[in-house]
Amino acid sequence: MMVGRVKYLLLCAVSVLLLVGCSGAPKVKSDLGIEDAPNWVNEGSQAVENDDGRFIHGVGMAPVVGDLSLQKSTAANRARAEVARVLSVSMDALHADYIASDGEEADSNIEREINSHTQLALNGVKIIGYWKDQNTKDIYAIAQLDLKKLEKSIKRASRLSENFKSRFIKHLPFSSN
Template sequence: MFRPVYRFTLVLIVMGLSACSSNSPTIESNMGVKGAPDWVNEGTQSVDSVDGRFIYGVASAPSMNDESLQTATADNRARAEVAKVVSTYVDSTMSDYTAATGDTSSNSIENSINSATQTVLNGAKIKGRWKDKNTGNVYSFAEMDMKALDDAISTAGKLSDSFKAYYSENASANFDRFIKDTEE
């Protein structure tokens, strides 16, 4: 009875320590889970494909006595992975905007973007789950279409027209550079 609780607590501690270790996004690849779908082993990532620009979040939850709690935990962790990547992307975009325009009202802009981003993140969809029969771990795959973020920023009422124009003109290039930077 104590073993699942112990494992869950240990996983939370390890995740907490790893979250404190770096401010830049870490994109795991080839996690080496045998028999898992490709998305499990590819991990969290930013993708630019013919279907669009996406942030994929992949996370797991250890075996628990409550399967619905385990699934909800994996889903929430996958969404949190998406949120981390989007947060880094927004911070990068804000830095670029400030450098390009010299706009010093970045706190106001940043707060408005964070609000728009939070709304979009609520729409991150769980696209798949997989349960490892050997360990009992459940893996969840969350997807966020960057078009939703672009739309939210372009319609955010509190953002300046100059930022909206900058974002609209540079969103694709910023995303491409962001992907390249996270792959290095």
């Protein structure tokens, strides 16, 4: 019983940190400090809100592997995986928060529905750019998930309750609701 309560409190704390961390436009300073690199390379994976909309950006890197096509593909796949990682952390926290706050048991239908819509959204992830470091020959890729499209997909989910849909959308970074 005590372990369950500790997990619940820890999960609530993580949820609060996620919400606080995503509550405003991120102010990211260059983490990598790679000279002449585009800002997105140095800033890394993050939620972004700008004039074009609300997005999750994932950045992936691939070292030289001998074949340029394979190297670009590896960087792109790693960028997509970064988007999935950022989204997965948010969705796991949301699911646990929803179950805990509503006093409902874990519902496999909710989990299945979240996973299917998340997978559908991840199919919409686009690679929007590449950059090659001329010194190391590493290739970087940036992937983008449009949160507005994810929001629309969740609103169309017939098996999710309106209460859950509302919470899901509110938990998205830079939610419009």
